Amino acid sequence: xxxxxGHSLVxxxxxxxxxxxxxxxxxxxLRVLNYFGYLDEMIDNALDHDDRRLFYFLQDMKILSTxxxxxxxxxxxxxxxxxxxxxxxxxxxxxxxxxxxxxPKDLYESLPDSVWSRGxxxxxxx
Numbered sequence: 001x002x003x004x005x006g007h008s009l010v011x012x013x014x015x016x017x018x019x020x021x022x023x024x025x026x027x028x029x030l031r032v033l034n035y036f037g038y039l040d041e042m043i044d045n046a047l048d049h050d051d052r053r054l055f056y057f058l059q060d061m062k063i064l065s066t067x068x069x070x071x072x073x074x075x076x077x078x079x080x081x082x083x084x085x086x087x088x089x090x091x092x093x094x095x096x097x098x099x100x101x102x103x104p105k106d107l108y109e110s111l112p113d114s115v116w117s118r119g120x121x122x123x124x125x126x
Contacts, residue, residue, distance in 0.1 A: 007033060010063070013091045017061040032058065036086060044082035055084055062090045 007029050014025040031051070035042050044066075047055060058064040068082045 009091055009095060010086075012095055013061075013063050017063065017094060018057070028054070032064075032086075035084075040088070041083050041085045044084060047084075062094065063087055065090075 010029040010033060011022075011025045014020045014028055015022070018025075020028060031054070035046060035051070044052070055064055059066060063086070065085045065087045066082060067085065068080050070078050070080050073079050
């Protein structure tokens with residue numbers, strides 16, 4: 001368990017990645033962290049439908065991750081158990097202030113001006 005990372009870092013990650021405002025990011029962080037308590041992992045069965053949708057959204061933002069394990073029941077059927085984990089390493093990485101890479105951010109900005117002109121009108125084309 002990581003004790004150095006908590007609510008404030010989750011709020012910062014939500015603000016940076018999901019664009020949530022301060023109060024909304026605070027509410028979402030508390031909602032998520034209430035499920036985890038003092039653990040880094042929790043079972044998916046504890047979630048209600050709305051919170052599960054929120055968790056999938058946070059997985060897309062790389063704030064949460066999932067894993068599953070399979071076990072065999074006495075009846076012979078396989079049973080999958082899904083778990084959610086706080087992605088502390090990913091949160092730490094996204095909060096590091098790294099300098100932007102040199103060069104254009106947009107592919108279109110990197111193209112020369114000659115790409116944007118047709119060069120000459122052809123007959124039958126306007």
